[in-house]
Amino acid sequence: xxxxxxxxxxxxxxxxxxxxxxxxxxxxxxxxxxxxxxxxxxxxxxxxxxxxxxxxxxxxxxxxxxxxxxxxxxxxxxxxxxxxxxxxxxxxxxxxxxxxxxxxxxxxxxxxxxxxxxxxxxxxxxxxxxxxxxxxxxxxxxxxxxxxxxxxxxxxxxxxxxxxxxxxxxxxxxxxxxxxxxxxxxxxxxxxxxxxxxxxxxxxxxxxxxxxxxxxxxxxxxxxxxxxxxxxxxxxxxxxxxxxxxxxxxxxxxxxxxxxxxxxxxxxxxxxxxxxxxxxxxxxxxxxxxxxxxxxxx
Numbered sequence: 001x002x003x004x005x006x007x008x009x010x011x012x013x014x015x016x017x018x019x020x021x022x023x024x025x026x027x028x029x030x031x032x033x034x035x036x037x038x039x040x041x042x043x044x045x046x047x048x049x050x051x052x053x054x055x056x057x058x059x060x061x062x063x064x065x066x067x068x069x070x071x072x073x074x075x076x077x078x079x080x081x082x083x084x085x086x087x088x089x090x091x092x093x094x095x096x097x098x099x100x101x102x103x104x105x106x107x108x109x110x111x112x113x114x115x116x117x118x119x120x121x122x123x124x125x126x127x128x129x130x131x132x133x134x135x136x137x138x139x140x141x142x143x144x145x146x147x148x149x150x151x152x153x154x155x156x157x158x159x160x161x162x163x164x165x166x167x168x169x170x171x172x173x174x175x176x177x178x179x180x181x182x183x184x185x186x187x188x189x190x191x192x193x194x195x196x197x198x199x200x201x202x203x204x205x206x207x208x209x210x211x212x213x214x215x216x217x218x219x220x221x222x223x224x225x226x227x228x229x230x231x232x233x234x235x236x237x238x239x240x241x242x243x244x245x246x247x248x249x250x251x252x253x254x255x256x257x258x259x260x261x262x263x264x265x266x267x268x269x270x271x272x273x274x275x276x277x278x279x280x281x282x283x284x285x286x287x288x289x290x291x292x293x294x295x296x297x298x
Contacts, residue, residue, distance in 0.1 A: 045273035054270055061274035071275060073249045074257040077164070081253070082232045085168045090224055092176045097183035098213065112184070116177040123174075127241030130170045131157065134242075160250035163243045167251055170238045175231065179224045186220045187213070222294040229286050233279050254279055 045061055047054040065071055099105065100112055118126065134140050134156035141153040156166045190213075198208050214221075236255035239245055245252035245260075252260075254275065261272035 041273045041276060044270055045277050047270040048268065049270060051267045051269075057270070061271050064271065065274065065278060070249060070252070070257060071254075071278075074252050074254045075278075077249075077251055078233060078235060078253050080164060081168060081171070081235060082229060085172055086225065086228045086232060088168075089172045089176050089228065090179060090221065092172070093179035093224070094183050094214075094217070094221075096176070097180045097187055098209065100180075100184055101187040115180055118174045118176075119178040121174070123237035124241055126174060127170065127238050130166065130173075130238075131242045134166050157243055158247050160247055163247065163251045166242060167235075167238055170242060171232070171235065174238075175228070179228065182220050182224055183217060186217055190216055218294065222290060225294065226287050226290055229290070230283050233282055233286075 044054075046056060046058055048057045048061055049055050096115060100108055100115075105111070132138055136153045136155065136157075138156075140156065141150070144150045145153065154162055156162045194212055195208055198212060203211065234255050235253045236259070239251055239253045239256050240259070243251045245256050258272050258275050261268050261275065
């Protein structure tokens, strides 16, 4: 019997080696630029000191979080943004997506582009525009005064309550269109015959929305809720450029506090890394909760 030819084996081996080479390169890059900095940041969070003069303190930085008034204030502010803004933004995104998915609507391309455009605007540029719009002599106060809805200009930037409202309006304006795209793409994948069958059975528009649209959008709603939660916990640009965390620390976010610890106050990079890892912990806990509540029980 002739020996088994090895040409096919060698070809498969070369193909396998080539495939592993293509996989190895991105794995190596991800490890160097993603996982290695994460490990180094965690090691840094176990140290404390001024500037680069750091010494190992173990879990002291993590214990310090619970007695740090500035950190607690930043967490409270961030969770106010999260609890108020994220539901409003997602409801608006779903509502707009349903409207733009209507076949009877004209100029749909224009409206979709207009609503999505805020997402691609510069964070700094739009934050500065909002700062001037909501200033004491800004267009928002002038508009409300002309309509006689207010007697005196609202201190949108310098009042603790209204400053938070301004931040919430700004991030809602920017990211509603981003989430709307996800819902719109999902709506376009729903078979029209499902709605036609529901109309034949006598279901109205509201019933169709709650009994068909929302259940079919459930995976996307969960996805956008998680991504919006992560984005809000990392909120930085709007707070820094609109209110600078003020008045006082009334609008300071966790990310701004990390920046302050690193560059505004006496540099304490170890404690700043600890606060950064607190965001990681919050993201993990909230993501698990959201998956538990809204995920597929199967």
